Amino acid sequence: MQIVVIGNGMVGHKFCDLFSRHPRRGEFQLTVFGEERRPAYDRVHLSAYFSDRDADKLALASREWYAEAGITLRTGELVTELDTERRELTTHLGNVLRYDYLVLATGSVPFVPPVPGCEKQGVFVYRTIEDLEAIMDYADKIRDKAGARSVIMGGGLLGLEAAKATLDMGLATDVIEFAPRLMPRQLDEAGATTLKNKLADLGLGVHLSKSTTAIAGNGAITHLEFSDETSLPADMLIISAGIRPRDELARKAGIEVGPRGGIMADEYLRTSAPDVYVIGEAALYREMIYGLVAPGYDMARVALGSIMADADGGCMPEAIDLSTKLKLIGTDVASFGECFPNADEARSIVFHDESGGIYKRINISRDGKRLLGGILVGDAADYNMLHQIYKNNMALPPQPEDLILGTRGVGGNPGAGVLDLPDAAVICSCENVSKGTLCSLLSEGEAASVKELVACTGAGTGCGGCKPILTDLVENYMKSQGKVVRNTICEHFAYTRQELRDLVQMKNIRTYDEALDVIGQGNGCETCKPALASIFATVYAETANPQAQIQDTNDRFLANIQRNGTYSVVPRVPGGEISPDKLLAIGSVAKKYDLYTKITGGQRIDLFGARLEELPLIWEELIAAGFESGHAYGKSLRTVKSCVGSTWCRYGMDESVSFAIEIEERYKGLRSPHKLKGGVSGCIRECAEARGKDFGLIAVEEGYNLYVCGNGGARPVHAQLLAGPVDRATAVRYLDRFLMFYLRTAGPLIRTAKWLEGLEGGIDYLKSVVVDDVLGIAEELETEMQGLVDGYACEWKQAIEDPALRARFRPFVNTDESEELEFVALRDQKMPKPW
Amino acid sequence: MTAYTTTPLTDVTTWFRAGRTDQFPVGAGAVIKYRDRQIAVFYFNRTERWYACQNLCPHKLENVLGRGLIGEQDGIPKVACPMHKRTFSLETGENLNGDCPPVAVYPVKVENDYVYVGFAD
Ligand code: SRM
Ligand SMILES: Cc1cc2nc3c(=O)[nH]c(=O)nc-3n(C[C@H](O)[C@H](O)[C@H](O)COP(=O)(O)OP(=O)(O)OC[C@H]3O[C@@H](n4cnc5c(N)ncnc54)[C@H](O)[C@@H]3O)c2cc1C
Ligand code: SF4
Numbered sequence: 016m017q018i019v020v021i022g023n024g025m026v027g028h029k030f031c032d033l034f035s036r037h038p039r040r041g042e043f044q045l046t047v048f049g050e051e052r053r054p055a056y057d058r059v060h061l062s063a064y065f066s067d068r069d070a071d072k073l074a075l076a077s078r079e080w081y082a083e084a085g086i087t088l089r090t091g092e093l094v095t096e097l098d099t100e101r102r103e104l105t106t107h108l109g110n111v112l113r114y115d116y117l118v119l120a121t122g123s124v125p126f127v128p129p130v131p132g133c134e135k136q137g138v139f140v141y142r143t144i145e146d147l148e149a150i151m152d153y154a155d156k157i158r159d160k161a162g163a164r165s166v167i168m169g170g171g172l173l174g175l176e177a178a179k180a181t182l183d184m185g186l187a188t189d190v191i192e193f194a195p196r197l198m199p200r201q202l203d204e205a206g207a208t209t210l211k212n213k214l215a216d217l218g219l220g221v222h223l224s225k226s227t228t229a230i231a232g233n234g235a236i237t238h239l240e241f242s243d244e245t246s247l248p249a250d251m252l253i254i255s256a257g258i259r260p261r262d263e264l265a266r267k268a269g270i271e272v273g274p275r276g277g278i279m280a281d282e283y284l285r286t287s288a289p290d291v292y293v294i295g296e297a298a299l300y301r302e303m304i305y306g307l308v309a310p311g312y313d314m315a316r317v318a319l320g321s322i323m324a325d326a327d328g329g330c331m332p333e334a335i336d337l338s339t340k341l342k343l344i345g346t347d348v349a350s351f352g353e354c355f356p357n358a359d360e361a362r363s364i365v366f367h368d369e370s371g372g373i374y375k376r377i378n379i380s381r382d383g384k385r386l387l388g389g390i391l392v393g394d395a396a397d398y399n400m401l402h403q404i405y406k407n408n409m410a411l412p413p414q415p416e417d418l419i420l421g422t423r424g425v426g427g428n429p430g431a432g433v434l435d436l437p438d439a440a441v442i443c444s445c446e447n448v449s450k451g452t453l454c455s456l457l458s459e460g461e462a463a464s465v466k467e468l469v470a471c472t473g474a475g476t477g478c479g480g481c482k483p484i485l486t487d488l489v490e491n492y493m494k495s496q497g498k499v500v501r502n503t504i505c506e507h508f509a510y511t512r513q514e515l516r517d518l519v520q521m522k523n524i525r526t527y528d529e530a531l532d533v534i535g536q537g538n539g540c541e542t543c544k545p546a547l548a549s550i551f552a553t554v555y556a557e558t559a560n561p562q563a564q565i566q567d568t569n570d571r572f573l574a575n576i577q578r579n580g581t582y583s584v585v586p587r588v589p590g591g592e593i594s595p596d597k598l599l600a601i602g603s604v605a606k607k608y609d610l611y612t613k614i615t616g617g618q619r620i621d622l623f624g625a626r627l628e629e630l631p632l633i634w635e636e637l638i639a640a641g642f643e644s645g646h647a648y649g650k651s652l653r654t655v656k657s658c659v660g661s662t663w664c665r666y667g668m669d670e671s672v673s674f675a676i677e678i679e680e681r682y683k684g685l686r687s688p689h690k691l692k693g694g695v696s697g698c699i700r701e702c703a704e705a706r707g708k709d710f711g712l713i714a715v716e717e718g719y720n721l722y723v724c725g726n727g728g729a730r731p732v733h734a735q736l737l738a739g740p741v742d743r744a745t746a747v748r749y750l751d752r753f754l755m756f757y758l759r760t761a762g763p764l765i766r767t768a769k770w771l772e773g774l775e776g777g778i779d780y781l782k783s784v785v786v787d788d789v790l791g792i793a794e795e796l797e798t799e800m801q802g803l804v805d806g807y808a809c810e811w812k813q814a815i816e817d818p819a820l821r822a823r824f825r826p827f828v829n830t831d832e833s834e835e836l837e838f839v840a841l842r843d844q845k846m847p848k849p850w
Numbered sequence: 851m852t853a854y855t856t857t858p859l860t861d862v863t864t865w866f867r868a869g870r871t872d873q874f875p876v877g878a879g880a881v882i883k884y885r886d887r888q889i890a891v892f893y894f895n896r897t898e899r900w901y902a903c904q905n906l907c908p909h910k911l912e913n914v915l916g917r918g919l920i921g922e923q924d925g926i927p928k929v930a931c932p933m934h935k936r937t938f939s940l941e942t943g944e945n946l947n948g949d950c951p952p953v954a955v956y957p958v959k960v961e962n963d964y965v966y967v968g969f970a971d
C-alpha cells in the first residue's frame with residue numbers, strides 16, 4: 016500500500032515521524048514530496064537563523080533519517096497535478112506516482128495584500144529560510160545608509176517577531192497595522208496599549224489604523240503611502256499580513272475547498288475525495304485555519320490513526336486550543352482560551368500597572384468556578400499554570416484574583432501547583448505528552464531530570480513552551496519524594512554553602528584541590544569552583560589571583576567579559592567622588608586605548624572594549640594614576656553610593672560623602688555570596704537611593720538609620736530598618752556583624768534581600784543577632800571582618816606586578832598575534848558589531 | 851562554524867606543536883592559533899588529561915570557550931562557556947545543558963614536555 020504525503024513542512028514531517036514509529040509501518044510504502052530543497056525544518060524557530068545562518072540547527076530530520084526510516088523523500092519537487100479518480104499525481108518534473116492514500120500537507124503562503132508596488136526591490140515575506148536569506152542580504156546592503164529603516168506590515172504574532180529581528184540587525188524599525196490595535200486577535204484594547212508602550216521603549220515605532228495604498232519608489236522601495244494621506248520612509252518592507260492556505264492543487268483536482276480558501280476537512284481530516292486527507296495549515300476544519308504547530312501535529316496524529324485504522328486513532332476535538340505565548344520580542348505576551356468573552360457569560364479580573372507596563376486579565380465563568388481564558392502582557396510568568404488550569408477545566412481557588420496577583424499577606428499557594436494537575440493534563444501539546452506519562456517515567460526511575468524526560472518523550476522539542484512546567488514537575492516530584500531536601504552545591508560537594516564554609520574553616524583547607532580530596536568527590540565543575548573561591552576569599556581574604564583557575568571568567572581575568580569577548584574596566588571611585596586630575600587620567604587612558612566610555616549607574620566610569628592583552632597595560636596606567644580595582648567583575652562590594660550631603664546641600668544632616676567613602680574603603684575587595692552595594696544619604700529625601708541597596712544609611716537628626724537587605728534589579732525590595740538612630744562608629748560595628756553573618760550563612764549567588772526572605776524570623780531575628788547579640792557571636796563576627804579588612808590587597812596591582820600572573824592575559828599561547836575583532840561606530844565612540 | 855570539524859585520532863595527519871606544557875594553565879584552558887582557527891586547549895590536572903576543542907562557542911559565535919571554567923559532569927569532562935554557561939563535553943563536543951550544536955573536539959598528546967594538537971589538514 017502506498018501512502019503519499021505532499022508537503023515536507025513541519026506537519027508533513029510530523030506525519031512521517033509518527034509513521035516511522037507506528038507498529039504497522041511495514042505494510043506501507045511512504046513517499047513524501049517537498050517543494051523546498053531542504054528536508055523539513057523548524058519554522059517556529061526560524062528567526063534564530065538571523066543570529067547564526069545555520070540551517071542545520073533548524074533541521075527537523077536529515078536525509079539519512081528518512082533513508083533509515085525507509086521513507087522516500089523527494090525534495091525540490093513540486094506536485095502539479097492530481098487525479099483523484101485514478102489516484103495519480105504528477106510533478107513538475109513530469110514524474111507520475113500512484114497512491115492508495117494521499118495526505119495533503121501543503122501548508123500556507125504569506126498573504127500579500129493587493130497593494131501596488133509589491134514587486135519592488137526590498138519587499139519581502141517571512142516564511143522560509145530563503146526569505147530570511149534574502150532579507151539578510153538586503154539588510155546588509157542598506158545598513159550602511161544613514162538612518163536605514165525597515166517597516167513591517169502587520170502587527171500580529173509573526174509581524175512582531177520579524178520586527179524584533181530587523182531591530183536586532185541594527186535597522187530602525189516601524190510596524191504598521193491595519194487594525195486599531197496590535198495583535199487584534201489575541202489582545203484587548205488595554206493589553207494592546209500596554210504592549211505598544213513596551214515596544215516603544217524597545218525603540219520600535221508602532222502605527223495603527225494604517226491602510227497602505229502604495230509601496231512607492233523607483234525600482235526599490237523608498238516609502239509607503241497610506242489612505243489617510245500620510246507616508247512613512249522605508250528602505251525595506253516585510254509583509255506579514257496573515258497566511259493563505261495552499262489549496263491550489265486540491266482546488267484544481269476538484270476537492271472541496273472553503274469559500275475563503277483552505278481544503279475542507281472533517282474530524283478525521285478526510286477531504287471530499289476518497290482516501291485523501293489534509294493536515295496542517297492547508298486544512299480548513301470547523302471553518303478555521305490554524306496557524307500553529309500544535310493543532311497541526313494533532314492533525315498528523317489523527318490522520319495517521321485513520322489511515323492505519325487504529326482502534327484508538329481518535330478524532331479532532333471540537334474546540335482547538337489557540338493559546339499562544341509570543342517569543343523573542345523582549346517583553347512577555349501571552350493569551351489563552353477565550354480572550355474576549357461575552358459579558359453575560361464571564362466576569363474579568365484585571366491587574367493593570369501602567370507605569371510598570373504590566374497588564375493581566377483573566378476571564379472567569381459567572382459562577383466563579385472556571386477559568387475561561389485570559390491575556391498577559393509584560394509579565395507572563397503565570398502563563399503555563401493558567402493555561403493548564405484552563406485546559407484541564409480545574410476548579411479555581413476561592414480568591415481567583417490570587418492567580419494573577421499572588422497571595423498577598425501570609426500563607427497559601429495561589430491556585431494550583433503543578434502537582435495538583437490531573438494526570439490526563441497534557442503538558443506538551445506539540446508532542447501530546449501528559450502529566451501522567453511524565454510522572455510514571457519519573458516514578459519508575461526511567462527519567463530523573465528534564466533532559467531525560469525530553470529524551471524519553473520528545474516533550475519540549477516543539478515550540479518549547481512547556482519547558483518551565485517540565486522543570487517544575489521534576490523539582491516538585493523530587494521534593495515530594497523527599498529526594499532533594501537540601502540545597503547542596505553540586506555533585507562534587509554534598510553540602511550547603513554554609514556547611515562547606517564551616518568545614519573549610521574547621522579543617523583549615525586552603526586550596527580547591529585539597530577541598531575535593533578531603534571533603535568532596537570527583538573532579539569539580541563550574542558550580543563548585545566559584546563557590547569555593549568565594550569561601551576562600553571570605554575566610555582567608557584570598558584575592559582572585561592565587562587560584563585563578565577556579566574563578567568565574569570575570570574574576571579570572573579581573574574584568575567583565577562583554578558581548579564580543581572584550582572586557583570592561585571599572586576603577587574604584589569611592590563614594591562617587593573624583594578629582595579633576597583623576598578624571599583626566601581616566602580620560603587619557605580611555606582615549607589611548609580607544610575605549611567606549613560611560614558613566615555607570617553606580618557613580619563611576621566604565622571603559623568598554625579592552626582586549627584581553629590590553630588589560631594589564633591599562634591597569635598599569637590607572638594604578639600609576641592612583642586608582643585601584645573597582646571589583647565590578649566580582650561577587651563582592653561594588654559601590655557605596657552617596658549624595659552630596661551637608662557638604663553642599665542645604666538639607667544635609669551629615670557629610671554623607673565622607674561617610675560613604677569611609678565605608679567603601681572599609682569593605683572594598685570584600686567577596687561575598689553575591690555582589691554587595693551600599694548607599695549613604697544625607698537626609699530623608701534619600702537622593703542616594705540607600706534603601707535600594709544591600710545596606711543603606713540615612714542621616715537623621717540624631718545620627719544614622721541603618722537599613723539592610725534592599726535590592727534593585729529585577730525584583731526591587733526596599734531595605735528594612737536594622738538599627739537607628741546610631742552614631743557612625745556603631746553603624747560600622749553593626750555593619751561588620753551584619754555583613755559577616757551574611758557572608759557566613761547565605762547560599763551561593765543569594766543576595767541579601769533573598770537571603771533575608773529565607774531567614775526564619777526575618778528582620779526581627781536578624782536584629783536580635785546583630786544588635787542584641789542573642790547568639791553571642793557579635794565579637795567573633797567583628798574580629799573576623801576586621802581580619803578581612805586588614806587582609807585587603809588590590810588584586811590588579813598583584814596581577815600586573817607578577818609576570819606569572821600576567822601571562823594569563825595573552826590571547827594565544829603560540830603566537831603574539833591579537834584576536835581579530837569587529838567594531839562599528841556609535842555616536843562619537845564605538846561598539847561591538849551586532850550579533 | 852564550518853571551519854571546525856571533530857577530528858578522530860585515526861584521521862590525524864598533522865600533530866601541531868601548540869606549546870610547552872608549562873605555558874598552559876593548570877586546571878583551566880588557554881587558546882592557540884592553528885592557521886586561522888582558534889583552538890582551546892585544556893589541562894585537567896586531577897586526571898592528568900589534556901583536551902582541545904574549537905574556541906568558538908556555537909551559541910553566540912564568540913571566541914571564548916578557552917576562557918571558561920572546566921569540570922566534569924557524571925564523569926564527562928566539560929567546559930562551561932563564560933558567556934552564558936552552556937556546557938560542552940570535551941569528549942564528544944556535545945552541548946550537555948541545552949540544544950546548541952556540538953563543538954568540534956581534537957585529540958591532544960604530550961611528548962617531551964610539548965603539547966601537540968591533532969588536525970586532519
Ligand atoms: C555598568 C552598569 C550599567 C551602567 O552602565 O550603568 C552595570 C552593568 C552590568 N550589570 Fe548591573 N550595572 C550597573 C549598575 C547596576 C545597578 C545600579 C546600582 O548599582 O545602583 C543595579 C540595581 C541595583 C542592585 O544591584 O540591586 C544593577 C543590577 C544588576 C543585576 C540585578 C541584580 C539583582 O539582584 O537583581 C545584575 C545581574 C546579576 O548580578 O545577577 C547586573 C549585572 C550586570 C552585568 C555584570 C551583567 C553582565 O554579567 O555582564 C553588567 C556588566 C558591566 C560591565 O561589564 O562592566 N546588574 N546594576 C552599572 C555598573 C555600576 C558600577 O559602577 O559598578
Ligand atoms: C517565522 C514564523 C514563526 C512561527 N512561530 C510559531 C510559534 O511560535 N508557534 C506556533 O505554533 N507556530 C508558529 N509558526 C507557524 C508554524 O510554523 C506553522 O503552523 C507550521 O509550520 C505549519 O506546518 P505545515 O506543515 O502545515 O506547513 P509548512 O511548514 O508551510 O509546510 C508546507 C510545505 O509544503 C510544501 N508544498 C506546498 N505545496 C506543495 C506541492 N504542491 N508539492 C510539494 N510541496 C509542496 C511547501 O513548500 C512547504 O515546505 C510560525 C511560523 C513562522 C513563519
Ligand atoms: S540592565 Fe545591566 S545587565 Fe541589563 S543590559 Fe543593562 S547593563 Fe546589562
Ligand code: FES
Nearest residue numbers: 907909931933934
Ligand atoms: S556564547 Fe557561549 S553560551 Fe552564549
